[in-house]
Amino acid sequence: MLDFKHTDRTRREFESLSLDHLDALYSAGLRLTKNERDAEDLVQDTFLRAFRFFDKFERGTNMKAWLFKILTNTFINKYRRRVKERTVVEGAARESGNERFVTREPTESSADPEQYFFDKLLSDDVIRSIDRLPIDFRLVVILADLQEFSYKEIAEILDCPVGTVMSRLYRGRKLLQKNLLGYAVESGVVQGGQAMEMGAVAEVEEEAEVLELKRRA
Amino acid sequence: MTHGCRKLEETFLHAFVDGEFSAEENAEVKLHLAECPACTHAVRLHQSYKAAMLRANSAAPHAFYGEVRERLLEEEPQQNRWARAFQRPSAVAVAAAAVGAAAWFLAGGLSHPLFNSHSLIDDGVALHARALPLDFTANDPGTAQQWLEGKLDFGVRLPRFAQGPRLQGVRLSSVHQRQAAVVTYYLPQGNGRRVSLLIVDDPEPELPGAAHHIANREVWLSRARGFNVASWRNDEIVYSLISDLDEQDVLALVQAAEIR
Numbered sequence: 001m002l003d004f005k006h007t008d009r010t011r012r013e014f015e016s017l018s019l020d021h022l023d024a025l026y027s028a029g030l031r032l033t034k035n036e037r038d039a040e041d042l043v044q045d046t047f048l049r050a051f052r053f054f055d056k057f058e059r060g061t062n063m064k065a066w067l068f069k070i071l072t073n074t075f076i077n078k079y080r081r082r083v084k085e086r087t088v089v090e091g092a093a094r095e096s097g098n099e100r101f102v103t104r105e106p107t108e109s110s111a112d113p114e115q116y117f118f119d120k121l122l123s124d125d126v127i128r129s130i131d132r133l134p135i136d137f138r139l140v141v142i143l144a145d146l147q148e149f150s151y152k153e154i155a156e157i158l159d160c161p162v163g164t165v166m167s168r169l170y171r172g173r174k175l176l177q178k179n180l181l182g183y184a185v186e187s188g189v190v191q192g193g194q195a196m197e198m199g200a201v202a203e204v205e206e207e208a209e210v211l212e213l214k215r216r217a
Numbered sequence: 218m219t220h221g222c223r224k225l226e227e228t229f230l231h232a233f234v235d236g237e238f239s240a241e242e243n244a245e246v247k248l249h250l251a252e253c254p255a256c257t258h259a260v261r262l263h264q265s266y267k268a269a270m271l272r273a274n275s276a277a278p279h280a281f282y283g284e285v286r287e288r289l290l291e292e293e294p295q296q297n298r299w300a301r302a303f304q305r306p307s308a309v310a311v312a313a314a315a316v317g318a319a320a321w322f323l324a325g326g327l328s329h330p331l332f333n334s335h336s337l338i339d340d341g342v343a344l345h346a347r348a349l350p351l352d353f354t355a356n357d358p359g360t361a362q363q364w365l366e367g368k369l370d371f372g373v374r375l376p377r378f379a380q381g382p383r384l385q386g387v388r389l390s391s392v393h394q395r396q397a398a399v400v401t402y403y404l405p406q407g408n409g410r411r412v413s414l415l416i417v418d419d420p421e422p423e424l425p426g427a428a429h430h431i432a433n434r435e436v437w438l439s440r441a442r443g444f445n446v447a448s449w450r451n452d453e454i455v456y457s458l459i460s461d462l463d464e465q466d467v468l469a470l471v472q473a474a475e476i477r
Contacts, residue, residue, distance in 0.1 A: 009407065009408045011289065011290075014289075015286065015289065019282065019285070019286070022277055022281070022282055022285060023274075023275075023276050023277050024274075026275065026276070026277035026281065027274040027275045027276070027277075030275050036278070040278075040281060040284075043277070043281075043285070044284070044285060044288055047285050047288070047289060048288065048289070048292060051289055051292055052292070116261060116262050116265035117262065117265070118262070118265040118266045118268070118269040119265050119268075119269070121269050123269075123272050123273045126269055126270065126272070126273040127273050130270075130273065141270075144235065145266075145267060145270035145271070146270055146271065146273065146274050148236075148271075150235075150236070150237065151232075151235070151237055166228065166232075169231075170228055170231070173231075173266070177266065
């Protein structure tokens with residue numbers, strides 16, 4: 001079948017399918033690289049690669065998942081080391097890097113009359129907690145909780161079994177919630193005792209596994 | 218980690234909130250939730266966690282969308298840039314210059330010695346670009362070939378395309394005082410764009426461009442004024458397929474042509 005893959009029409013088709021996901025890719029890229037400049041580079045790279053390999057994209061399948069597979073592969077292959085290096089050099093200098101996009105207001109309460117721990121949190125603290133996750137957990141949490149991909153889609157994006165996705169997601173969430181609790185107590189949003197009942201503290205054995213993963217990373 | 222209910226695990230409830238279950242499974246979980254405060258609490262807590270996570274998403278900077286599009290445009294093959302020049306106000310001067318060059322070209326530029334070596338291709342491109350009216354309309358090659366018989370002083374064998382270009386018709390023309398036929402096709406898959414097949418009896422031994430071996434024949438690819446031209450020889454007759462498709466697509470067209 002002739003598909004005239006490099007014509008104007010293809011570019012228009014690519015743009016119409018891909019550019020809708022720009023914000024999602026940028027948001028995920030920002031949490032992966034933790035700074036705006038690298039996030040923009042990563043997303044630019046992702047779009048270029050996707051365009052070059054657009055003939056490999058099966059029409060009618062999930063474009064967003066396909067783009068995120070390219071994003072995560074690009075990040076793992078190219079940016080991870082660079083970001084690590086810069087983190088060492090710049091240290092805490094970028095701490096306020098996210099302020100442009102973050103509201104300082106406490107988040108709205110849910111429709112439920114009861115107030116839950118997470119309803120009161122500051123988005124800044126949520127972001128800091130995500131950023132502190134080791135990369136394997138961060139990837140899964142970003143895909144599941146920021147981008148709302150299904151377990152199966154995440155397994156395809158990361159090229160790993162669904163079981164691995166589920167266990168990393170569970171542990172990643174627990175670890176994140178533990179970080180979050182620390183920040184929330186620090187900023188006085190919640191009292192220390194209140195958090196225990198939320199089950200937000202990771203178990204000791206999970207901590208050990210996390211440390212093991214960190215060491216390997 | 219438990220959440221105070223022995224029946225359902227926390228990971229199971231997370232999967233429920235994450236939307237991993239079927240409608241029937243969801244209904245079963247909801248039945249249980251109606252009578253279990255511990256699970257209801259765990260579900261609500263996880264919902265509030267997920268809502269907080271969604272709020273932590275960032276929007277891309279305003280200018281970024283434009284930057285990505287600009288960068289994508291740079292990735293395009295050359296001939297698309299030519300077409301785009303006419304859509305962009307910043308390129309009006311370039312477009313005007315191009316129109317001027319084309320006018321000069323059609324007004325006799327062909328006879329300039331500079332063009333002599335590739336005159337066949339340039340002439341064909343000029344004919345293609347002008348999209349002159351057809352002398353005879355036909356959508357099957359047999360009818361068109363029959364019509365051409367006796368009108369040219371050489372025999373023509375029109376290629377058949379199993380897929381891709383659809384025949385529209387034929388126009389008689391001349392290239393360098395030699396009789397020629399211009400067969401017009403359109404591409405349903407290529408946004409209806411036109412493809413011309415210039416057929417001329419050309420005794421010149423060499424065809425311009427880079428040689429490719431496709432479907433058991435030598436095909437020469439060259440470019441002129443933003444168009445790609447694929448030429449091959451059948452007996453002494455030269456067939457040139459002219460279009461604004463890129464090189465790969467032109468080669469795919471030649472591949473799809475059944476030439477007898």
